[in-house]
Amino acid sequence: MPAASAGVKIEGRHEIDSHDKGVHALNERRILIWDLPTRLFHWLLASLVAAAFVTGLQGGNLMVWHGRIGLLILGLLAFRLAWGVLGSTYARFAEFVRGPGAVLAYIRGRWQGSGHSPLAALSVLALLALLLFQSISGLMSNDDIAFRGPLFAVVSKSTSDWLTGLHRENIWLIGGLVALHICAVVFYTFLRKDDLILPMIHGHKRVSRAAATPATGGGWLAFLAALAVAFAAVWIADGGLLPPPPPPPPPGSIPTW
Numbered sequence: 631m632p633a634a635s636a637g638v639k640i641e642g643r644h645e646i647d648s649h650d651k652g653v654h655a656l657n658e659r660r661i662l663i664w665d666l667p668t669r670l671f672h673w674l675l676a677s678l679v680a681a682a683f684v685t686g687l688q689g690g691n692l693m694v695w696h697g698r699i700g701l702l703i704l705g706l707l708a709f710r711l712a713w714g715v716l717g718s719t720y721a722r723f724a725e726f727v728r729g730p731g732a733v734l735a736y737i738r739g740r741w742q743g744s745g746h747s748p749l750a751a752l753s754v755l756a757l758l759a760l761l762l763f764q765s766i767s768g769l770m771s772n773d774d775i776a777f778r779g780p781l782f783a784v785v786s787k788s789t790s791d792w793l794t795g796l797h798r799e800n801i802w803l804i805g806g807l808v809a810l811h812i813c814a815v816v817f818y819t820f821l822r823k824d825d826l827i828l829p830m831i832h833g834h835k836r837v838s839r840a841a842a843t844p845a846t847g848g849g850w851l852a853f854l855a856a857l858a859v860a861f862a863a864v865w866i867a868d869g870g871l872l873p874p875p876p877p878p879p880p881p882g883s884i885p886t887w
């Protein structure tokens with residue numbers, strides 16, 4: 631009877647499926663991949679980049695906030711660069727920055743590991759580099775009306791105008807890369823069933839036992855050191871090393887016409 635045999639077949643498949651899942655579960659382990667500072671960095675960066683887009687495109691009175699947000703983004707990036715050396719296993723650049731050989735192996739499906747895949751690592755580096763350029767160029771930019779970045783005085787007006795142009799053009803590259811980044815994450819999470827989003831929220835991921843090495847390192851001391859680097863970067867970027875502005879002229883020395 632076709633219906634009955636179909637039933638047996640489906641039942642059999644279910645048994646194999648659940649057996650497969652059981653074997654899979656036995657071969658897997660839940661480990662810490664993304665430490666808390668890396669996760670906080672990621673979601674703060676995403677929110678601040680969105681806020682920088684809104685305030686920059688709106689202009690006017692919001693430019694003051696655009697400048698403040700830019701300084702915060704620079705501080706976050708400085709923190710991440712330090713955390714890439716001092717942080718825990720999968721946050722370290724030495725762990726995820728790999729050569730073209732690893733990228734090719736990944737594309738051919740022959741790469742096994744946890745943390746950023748070799749291809750994701752390339753997009754991480756590109757995002758960090760573009761955002762770093764954006765925040766540094768913003769420090770010396772001007773809007774020809776009332777807004778000047780805190781390091782405007784370090785360059786000539788023509789250099790500032792040139793950097794302002796690059797700062798404006800670069801938002802297309804950043805917007806494109808962010809869109810690609812989100813599409814890639816959604817593709818892997820929902821079509822390839824490799825959830826990337828939840829681990830970036832709670833830090834943990836199920837990985838094969840063969841690749842299961844929980845993240846270690848990046849303790850409090852490392853965190854405080856990276857935070858110090860971030861504060862120093864923001865202080866310098868906000869003109870902390872510039873000579874103080876000249877005092878205002880004494881009252882009465884300005885003609886009253």
Ligand code: HEM
Binds near residue numbers: 672677751812816
């Ligand atoms: C302005 C928006 C965003 C920016 C600038 C951004 C930037 C970044 C950066 C720099 C990293 C590397 C993290 C690190 O190693 O420190 C990263 C990773 C990641 N991001 Fe985003 N992100 C944005 C939005 C999003 C959104 C909306 C999602 C969720 C849908 C997301 C999900 C992820 C995930 C899952 C990873 C880890 C990828 C992997 O496992 O290799 N991001 N992002």
